[in-house]
């Protein structure tokens with residue numbers, strides 16, 4: 558190893574960090590919504606809807622029996638009871654051919670169309686059928702029109718918008734699409750994200766590290782984090798040593814097949830942090846470098862002439878995931894056509910103190926959730942700095958102490974961002 562002064566060192570110009578809210582604003586201003594494609598219904602799961610889904614007919618399309626029982630005319634129940642002649646049985650999937658006359662009832666199954674003339678259904682549990690099966694005594698003190706009937710159009714009217722563009726297609730959306738016959742739909746194209754790791758000390762997971770080396774955890778962490786979204790296609794592009802020429806080369810190659818590049822490490826003030834210089838020489842325009850956040854202060858963001866986005870994430874494992882959640886994911890969500898760019902912000906009761914050492918900075922603490930059956934608490938997980946990756950596996954998300962607040966005391970309200978949500 559060459560420890561002389563001949564190894565190229567990066568030249569670093571000091572800049573003031575910008576506020577987290579300004580950084581996010583700049584990122585989103587630099588991001589445009591991506592392209593779309595048509596896919597078949599079964600390929601659409603996990604993708605982002607790029608069109609409105611409307612009801613093709615009233616839902617339900619006919620007045621639907623909601624209980625197994627007897628279809629009746631409610632006017633026949635004068636005292637909450639009625640003795641009626643059974644005129645037949647109607648299964649779901651069949652139609653009753655004639656009017657139900659006063660004094661009669663039709664035995665009906667859940668899902669059948671309400672026979673014409675009938676206006677209510679009395680549950681089978683409230684019936685006593687005569688031995689001959691020709692008559693039924695029904696007791697229903699709360700009889701009224703539409704009882705146990707799912708009225709036509711009560712869920713939605715033909716033409717109503719049921720799903721909006723920008724929704725992720727999950728188990729809640731699929732039955733809606735299926736019900737209106739949306740067998741092929743327009744979705745946004747999956748976003749291809751290249752993940753590149755830097756560091757002379759970093760070796761692949763399957764290599765035995767020397768005593769002064771560490772295994773690459775950032776590349777796999779980012780890939781795992783992004784892979785939780787089926788509309789993101791992350792690809793690991795390996796590890797590059799801290800050399801300017803190699804860094805430039807790897808960045809250019811990684812950008813070739815992706816719309817977004819995330820590069821971890823090499824953006825701080827160290828002598829061998831070449832990422833900012835490499836970006837400059839390649840012609841990737843810096844939008845900002847350094848944000849007033851802890852962890853993650855050296856965050857770098859830029860845009861290539863092609864419009865591709867490049868995020869230089871500080872290499873510490875906690876910084877990597879925090880900056881990915883807070884700054885990269887909103888950009889990916891915009892690019893991917895999602896309606897909501899941010900995850901939910903929960904306002905919870907702090908169970909312990911969330912302090913900070915740097916006024917004016919936004920501080921993120923890995924935190925976990927608990928509850929006492931009445932309220933939800935947020936607690937900091939044991940955490941002694943951005944290199945402490947073990948804290949991540951114990952956390953449900955991150956608690957946020959805003960720049961103007963110096964500490965959140967136990968019992969006070971704290972803002973919490975979950976790692977994952979719907």
Ligand code: AMP
Pocket residue numbers: 754755756758759771772773774775776821822823824825827870871872873874944
């Ligand atoms: P850097 O941002 O390059 O100065 O790295 C900050 C810290 O994160 C150093 O302790 C690095 O060894 C560590 N680090 C950088 N990249 C990785 C990686 N891919 N996996 C695990 N730790 C890393």
Ligand code: MG
Pocket residue numbers: 755756757799822823872
């Ligand atoms: Mg490094």
